[in-house]
Structure formats: C-alpha cells, structure tokens
Amino acid sequence: MIAKYPEYLEGFYKRMQVSGAVDSIVNRRERKMDIENRFNSGDLENILFSLLVFIMEKTLSEDNECSINNIADFLGLILPFYGEIDIDNLILAEYLVKDILQNGGKPRFFDIMDYSAGKIKYRVKLIDDKVIYTEKSYKVIYRLTDQGYDFLFRTKEVDDEISFTIEELKLKELIKRKNYKKAVLQSRSLVQMVRQKKSEILRFLEKLRENIYSVDVAEYEIIIKGTYALLEDEYKVMDDIHKTVKLSEFNLFKDENSDSDNVEIRKAKNDIAEILKNIDRTVSEQRELIINRHNLSKIYIDTIGDSFSKTINRRFDIEDEILCVMEKLSEDKYCCLWKLFNPIFKPDIKNILNLIKLYERQYKLREKEFANFSDIVENLTENDESIIFLEKERTNAYIDIVKNIMIYGKEFNKFRFSDFFSFLNEKYENIDVFTSEERIFRTMLKLYDIGLLDIIAWKKERENIIADISGEFDANVCLYAIEDENPDIYNVISIKISKDDNVNFECEYTISENNLNINKKIILSDFLIEVQI
Amino acid sequence: MSELKTALNIFRILLKKGELSKDNDLELFIEFKNPDIRTILYDFEEVFEFDIVELSHIAYIIPNSSNDLLGWTSKNMREWLGSDARLVDVFLNSYISMFILHIFYGGKNRNPKQRDFIRIHEIVEKLDERFIRILSNSEDYEKMEEKYSINFIKIAQEWDSKQGYDENSRKTKTYTVIKAARFMQKEDLIIILDDNREIRSTSKLDDIMINYYLDQDRVKDIREIFEDAI
Numbered sequence: 001m002i003a004k005y006p007e008y009l010e011g012f013y014k015r016m017q018v019s020g021a022v023d024s025i026v027n028r029r030e031r032k033m034d035i036e037n038r039f040n041s042g043d044l045e046n047i048l049f050s051l052l053v054f055i056m057e058k059t060l061s062e063d064n065e066c067s068i069n070n071i072a073d074f075l076g077l078i079l080p081f082y083g084e085i086d087i088d089n090l091i092l093a094e095y096l097v098k099d100i101l102q103n104g105g106k107p108r109f110f111d112i113m114d115y116s117a118g119k120i121k122y123r124v125k126l127i128d129d130k131v132i133y134t135e136k137s138y139k140v141i142y143r144l145t146d147q148g149y150d151f152l153f154r155t156k157e158v159d160d161e162i163s164f165t166i167e168e169l170k171l172k173e174l175i176k177r178k179n180y181k182k183a184v185l186q187s188r189s190l191v192q193m194v195r196q197k198k199s200e201i202l203r204f205l206e207k208l209r210e211n212i213y214s215v216d217v218a219e220y221e222i223i224i225k226g227t228y229a230l231l232e233d234e235y236k237v238m239d240d241i242h243k244t245v246k247l248s249e250f251n252l253f254k255d256e257n258s259d260s261d262n263v264e265i266r267k268a269k270n271d272i273a274e275i276l277k278n279i280d281r282t283v284s285e286q287r288e289l290i291i292n293r294h295n296l297s298k299i300y301i302d303t304i305g306d307s308f309s310k311t312i313n314r315r316f317d318i319e320d321e322i323l324c325v326m327e328k329l330s331e332d333k334y335c336c337l338w339k340l341f342n343p344i345f346k347p348d349i350k351n352i353l354n355l356i357k358l359y360e361r362q363y364k365l366r367e368k369e370f371a372n373f374s375d376i377v378e379n380l381t382e383n384d385e386s387i388i389f390l391e392k393e394r395t396n397a398y399i400d401i402v403k404n405i406m407i408y409g410k411e412f413n414k415f416r417f418s419d420f421f422s423f424l425n426e427k428y429e430n431i432d433v434f435t436s437e438e439r440i441f442r443t444m445l446k447l448y449d450i451g452l453l454d455i456i457a458w459k460k461e462r463e464n465i466i467a468d469i470s471g472e473f474d475a476n477v478c479l480y481a482i483e484d485e486n487p488d489i490y491n492v493i494s495i496k497i498s499k500d501d502n503v504n505f506e507c508e509y510t511i512s513e514n515n516l517n518i519n520k521k522i523i524l525s526d527f528l529i530e531v532q533i
Numbered sequence: 534m535s536e537l538k539t540a541l542n543i544f545r546i547l548l549k550k551g552e553l554s555k556d557n558d559l560e561l562f563i564e565f566k567n568p569d570i571r572t573i574l575y576d577f578e579e580v581f582e583f584d585i586v587e588l589s590h591i592a593y594i595i596p597n598s599s600n601d602l603l604g605w606t607s608k609n610m611r612e613w614l615g616s617d618a619r620l621v622d623v624f625l626n627s628y629i630s631m632f633i634l635h636i637f638y639g640g641k642n643r644n645p646k647q648r649d650f651i652r653i654h655e656i657v658e659k660l661d662e663r664f665i666r667i668l669s670n671s672e673d674y675e676k677m678e679e680k681y682s683i684n685f686i687k688i689a690q691e692w693d694s695k696q697g698y699d700e701n702s703r704k705t706k707t708y709t710v711i712k713a714a715r716f717m718q719k720e721d722l723i724i725i726l727d728d729n730r731e732i733r734s735t736s737k738l739d740d741i742m743i744n745y746y747l748d749q750d751r752v753k754d755i756r757e758i759f760e761d762a763i
Contacts, residue, residue, distance in 0.1 A: 098650075098731075102649065102650075104652065104655070105648045105649045105650040105651055105652070106647070106648060107647065107648075129649070131724060131726070131733060138724055138726055140726060140727075299589070314748075314749035315645055315747040315748065315749060316747060316748075316749050316751070316752045316755075317639070318631060318634055318635040318638065318639065318747075319635055319639065321752055321755055321756075322631050322635075322755065323628070323631060323632065323635060325756075325759050326624075326627070326628055326631065326685070327681045327682065327685045328681060328682050328685070329682055329684070329685070329759065330682050330684060331620065331682075331684045333759065334620050334623060334624050334684075335620075336758050336759065337610075337623065337624065337627040338604070338605045338610055338627075339598040339599055339604075339758045340598070340627065340631065340755070340758060341605060341627070341630065342596050342597070342598050342599070342600060342604035342605060343595045343596065343597075343598060343741065343745065343746060344595075344720070344722060344738065344741050344742075344746060345596075345604065345605050345720045345722075346550075346551035346720055346721065347547070347548050347551060347583075347594055347596055347603040347604065348603065348604065348605055484715065
C-alpha cells in the first residue's frame with residue numbers, strides 16, 4: 001500500500017526528469033580522461049549544452065540533417081571561446097555525441113520518485129540518431145528526442161504546451177504595435193515551433209515502425225490528442241494573424257502612396273512580406289500535419305494489431321539457451337551451427353538455382369557413360385581434397401592478380417603488362433602460383449577480352465550477378481573477394497586492358513611436373529593497363 | 534494474373550530479397566493479404582519448410598532451422614570465411630555472431646532490444662573478459678571440464694592467441710569480430726559504420742528477433758538442434 005503524501009508533491013517526478021537530464025551530462029559515465037583533462041572545470045558541460053542547442057537549431061531552424069561532421073564544424077566554431085584546446089574536432093564530436101550523450105549506445109536510467117506510483121526507472125535519452133542510406137554508404141544523423149526538446153525548452157523557452165500560444169500572442173501584439181522588426185523574429189520562431197511538432201510526430205512514427213515495444217500508449221495519446229488538438233486550435237489562430245498582417249500590409253500600402261520616399265515604410269513592407277511568408281509556411285506545415293493525423297492513427301493501430309497477433313509472451317535468453325550450450329558443445333556437433341542462423345539469414349537462392357550444380361550432375365552422368373573419363377573420375381573420388389585445393393589455389397591466384405593490378409594501378413595509373421609482371425616478381429619470392437597453368441597470362445587474355453572492367457557498374461549490379469566459382473577466371477568472383485577484404489575495392493573505378501601497338505612481352509620460366517623440370521616460353525602482347533581511381 | 538501466379542511472384546520476391554515490403558512491392562503486398570493467395574502461400578510454407586513472419590508493413594521469409602534447401606549450411610559459412618577456414622573458425626564466427634545478438638537483444642523486459650549501437654572494440658573487450666575468465670580457471674581443470682567442453686577451451690586459446698589490433702593483419706581479434714560482423718551485414722542483419730568501428734542492427738533484424746526468434750516456444754527447436762547434431 002502506498003502511503004499518503006503531501007499534495008505539493010503531486011507531479012514531483014516531472015521535476016526529477018529535469019534532474020535526470022542534467023545528471024546525464026554532469027555525472028557522465030564513459031568518461032575518457034585523456035579528453036576530459038584538456039578542458040577546465042565546467043567547460044565540457046557548457047560545450048555539451050551548446051551542442052544540444054546546436055542540434056535543435058540545425059534540425060529545426062534549417063529543417064536540415066545534422067551529421068557528426070556538422071557537429072565537428074560547430075565545435076570548431078565554439079572551441080576558441082574556451083581557450084586554446086589541442087583536440088581534433090571530429091574526435092571531440094564523437095566523444096560528446098556517442099560516449100556521453102548516447103552513453104556508448106547503452107541505455108541510461110535515473111531513479112525517480114513518483115509519490116503516486118512509487119520509484120520508477122526513468123530512461124534518459126536526450127538525442128537520437130537515424131541511419132540514412134545513401135547511394136554509396138550509410139550516414140548517421142542526429143536529432144533531439146522529445147525529452148531533449150522538453151529539457152531545452154525548460155532551460156530557456158517557456159513550457160511547451162503554452163509556448164505556441166504565447167509565441168502567437170507576442171506576434172499579434174508586435175504587429176499591432178507596428179514593431180515589424182521584432183515581429184519577423186517572432187514569426188520565425190513560430191515556423192521553428194511547428195517544425196518541432198512535425199519532427200516530434202516523425203520521430204514517433206519511426207519509433208513505432210522500428211520497435212513498437214519502445215512506444216508508450218501515453219506517448220500516443222499525447223501525440224494524437226494533445227498535439228493535434230493544439231495544432232487545430234493554432235491553425236485557426238494563425239488564420240486570424242494572417243488577416244491582421246494583411247490588414248497592416250494594406251495600411252502600409254496606403255501610407256506608402258502618400259509618402260513614397262519613406263525608408264521606414266519600405267523597410268516595414270519588407271518585414272511584413274517576410275512575416276507573411278513565415279505565416280504561410282507555418283500554416284501549410286500545420287495543414288500537412290493535421291492531414292497526416294489519420295495516417296498516423298492507422299499506422300499506430302496496425303502496428304499495435306501486429307504486436308498483439310505476434311505477441312511473444314515469454315522470451316528466452318540467448319546467453320542461457322545458446323551461448324552456454326555452445327560452450328559445452330563437442331566438436332562433432334559444430335556442423336549444426338548453421339541451423340541457429342537459418343531463420344535470420346536470407347534464403348540462399350544462389351545455392352538452389354546455381355547452374356554450376358547442374359553441370360556437376362551432368363559430369364557425374366558421364367562418369368558412368370564414358371570409360372575415357374575414368375582418370376578424371378578416379379581423381380575425383382580418391383583425391384577430392386587435392387582437387388578442391390587446386391581449384392581454390394587457382395581462384396586465389398586470379399583474385400591476387402586482379403588485386404595486385406589495383407594496388408599497382410593506385411601508384412601508376414597507366415602501365416604495361418611487362419611492368420606489372422616485374423612488380424609481381426619483386427613482390428613475391430616465388431611467382432609459380434601465378435605462372436602455373438599460365439594463370440596470369442590467361443587472366444590477361446580474359447581481361448583483354450572483357451576490355452573494360454567497370455567496377456562502379458559492377459557495384460550497382462552486384463546483387464543480380466551470380467559468380468562462377470567453377471575454377472575458370474571470373475571477374476565477379478575476384479571482385480566479391482576483393483570487396484570482402486577492402487569494401488571500397490581500393491577506390492578503383494575501372495580497369496581497362498588494351499593493346500595499341502605490336503609490342504610483345506616474352507618470358508621464360510621453369511615449372512616442375514612429376515619430378516621433371518619443364519621450360520616454358522610465353523609470348524603475348526605487352527598489354528596496356530589503365531586503372532582509373 | 535491467376536492467384537497461383539501471384540503467389541509464385543510473392544514467393545519469388547521473398548526468395549530473392551528475403552522480404553516483401555509495402556514500400557517496395559506495394560501491389561504484391563496488398564495481394565499478399567488476400568486470403569486465397571495466403572492459403573496458397575501456406576502450402577508453400579509447408580512444402581518448402583519455411584514460415585512467413587508478417588508485420589503491418591513488411592513480411593519476412595524465415596526458413597525453418599533445418600531447412601538446408603533454402604537456408605545456409607556450415608559449408609556455405611566455411612566458404613565465406615575463406616579457403617583456409619577451419620572448423621574452429623566456423624565455430625568462432627558463429628559464437629561471435631550469437632554474442633553480438635546477445636548484446637543487442639539481451640533485455641529481459643518487454644522490450645528486449647538493449648542497444649542502439651555497439652562499438653567493435655567493446656565486443657572485443659567483452660569477448661576478452663569471457664575467454665580470459667575461462668582460461669584463468671584452467672588450473673581447476675576438472676571443474677572447467679564440467680562447465681565447458683575441451684573444444685571450447687581450445688577456442689578460448691585460439692582467441693587469446695590473436696593480437697588485439699593491427700591494421701595490416703587479419704589475424705587479430707578486431708579483424709575476427711569485423712569478419713563476423715561483415716558476415717551479418719551481408720545478410721542485412723547489421724550495418725557496419727564509422728570505418729569499421731561501430732555496428733547497428735537493421736530493422737529486419739529487430740523485426741525478426743523481436744517478433745520471432747526470441748520466442749520461448751522456439752527453445753524446444755533450438756535444443757533439438759544441439760541434441761540432434763551429428
């Protein structure tokens with residue numbers, strides 16, 4: 001049973017929410033002393049608060065994205081105010097955002113006493129992030145959470161729920177008093193506020209889609225009932241203000257006609273134009289938000305429906321059911337591990353519909369039908385491992401050749417095959433792996449046949465390409481393997497192989513086969529290789 | 534288009550992308566809700582041994598654990614890890630992947646998702662703690678055998694023998710974790726950001742883990758995987 005508490009402690013938890021926010025900054029965990037020690041006492045707290053204001057301004061005022069680079073630039077701007085601090089802006093930005101404000105990705109809680117319900121663990125999260133998929137890679141952008149906005153408004157602006165009305169009243173009064181200069185600023189802050197509402201709703205939608213369990217019913221009630229009711233009221237009020245401004249504009253027009261040289265009047269006219277623009281912007285964004293209300297309700301109801309139909313009443317613990325069991329697993333059972341991942345991996349369609357598998361079957365049919373394949377069959381059945389090894393060695397050689405062309409090409413964009421061959425000779429003690437089966441020469445002929453290996457185009461089409469791992473040279477296999485090691489593929493755009501004259505490349509080398517040394521002489525065009533970075 | 538043809542089209546998209554989303558395949562997604570087409574898909578689910586996890590805006594194809602037709606096999610994993618991959622590497626890769634899932638979704642409350650992102654160095658540190666704990670108990674061998682298999686002690690030693698970090702070397706703990714992370718990234722489960730320093734779960738992984746994978750009812754299935762393995 002909960003004891004009686006004095007009435008003045010009603011809603012006390014709201015005060016403590018502010019304490020929680022302050023605590024997350026002042027008593028920050030994940031401290032890195034090598035960074036902290038470079039600042040005077042209190043400086044980092046000031047910088048962190050400035051940073052929060054910057055994130056708010058960046059996302060609201062300019063309706064823009066706020067990346068870690070934007071934050072680093074901002075820090076570069078304000079750091080001189082704190083003296084000469086020797087630190088890389090980007091390193092500081094990452095520290096302040098990821099380690100402090102995001103607590104290293106871990107949730108941070110603050111114990112709050114709600115006298116009507118008991119102690120609660122309040123999650124403090126002032127900023128949130130979102131991964132944006134760009135054409136080439138991913139980008140993370142940051143914005144304030146509702147909690148963050150609430151906190152910042154409480155530290156400077158007035159209480160959120162009445163602020164909209166107050167801002168509007170201020171605007172009305174300023175226009176009445178013909179203080180257009182201030183009214184322009186006031187109208188800008190209205191645009192800012194409606195954008196805050198907009199981003200509040202967008203964030204709620206994203207949260208809803210990402211993980212319904214992170215959304216509170218109370219939050220939905222506030223958004224749907226509170227925010228939209230407020231918006232609808234404001235929409236009407238804004239209409240009134242629009243009329244007032246129009247009237248002022250009309251009066252100014254009359255004044256201007258009577259005194260066309262008056263600079264003050266012209267200035268006021270410009271201010272009025274901007275006020276009207278801001279009011280129109282606010283009204284149109286309000287209208288858009290109100291229209292989207294039904295969408296939001298539908299998404300919420302659908303997602304809630306999902307969560308009911310898919311409700312998992314009890315969840316198992318990966319630690320107990322999987323990790324601890326894996327630790328006791330005997331080696332002969334390791335082969336079962338793929339089954340753990342089967343439900344989360346994509347279906348391996350290439351495995352089912354790989355044409356190579358069809359060829360493998362045809363090969364076996366021949367095994368029965370043609371006696372002259374017996375040698376090959378014998379090799380296959382008795383010495384599978386060595387054949388597999390040879391195929392892998394061959395494939396690895398092709399990959400290394402293409403990779404080395406890229407590495408050499410980074411230094412010399414345009415070069416002859418003879419130069420490249422010398423480069424390999426210097427780099428590797430023994431280049432038998434490349435000359436064996438004439439691999440390097442055949443690779444060059446294949447690449448010449450391809451003409452232009454367009455890596456940018458390959459990256460775009462890669463999902464639709466099925467690599468041929470049959471042991472023959474296949475540029476796709478090479479590019480997949482190189483990408484695995486170096487996701488940017490050494491920043492190579494294309495490789496072009498051509499021959500523009502009759503210059504030949506000649507080389508002689510010795511290979512050993514069945515205890516015999518065989519001399520080989522190769523003559524082929526001294527191809528021109530162009531690597532575009 | 535006949536219902537069968539539509540169902541086949543949906544199946545094709547599910548096989549190709551692993552998912553059918555309202556945003557990318559609106560028409561088929563609407564058809565997917567058609568009970569007649571859903572009935573055909575139920576037959577596919579039964580014959581091809583998979584489930585469809587259906588949310589309001591997206592549906593995922595989930596091959597059953599033992600489905601080696603649509604799913605992965607240990608051989609695939611070995612091929613991906615490289616031509617010289619050993620069974621130990623396959624195990625370590627699986628263990629690290631599962632460990633990453635544990636860090637992300639180890640929450641015991643209503644919302645199991647615990648982390649927005651994880652730094653690679655943090656995973657290395659946590660694995661270090663785990664393996665060092667095992668190796669530091671090695672004097673009490675009998676007790677250790679009770680708790681871990683001999684093979685796992687070898688795995689811990691294998692991990693311990695790796696260097697911490699060296700940009701140019703593949704035989705480091707950091708590279709081993711990145712390799713496991715890349716494997717998961719290839720499957721659209723996580724994304725690696727910040728120059729290989731940070732990972733985040735994708736919405737696909739969140740959806741599947743929260744709405745399917747962690748269900749207590751699957752424990753029986755998971756136990757069978759370990760018991761039946763030969």
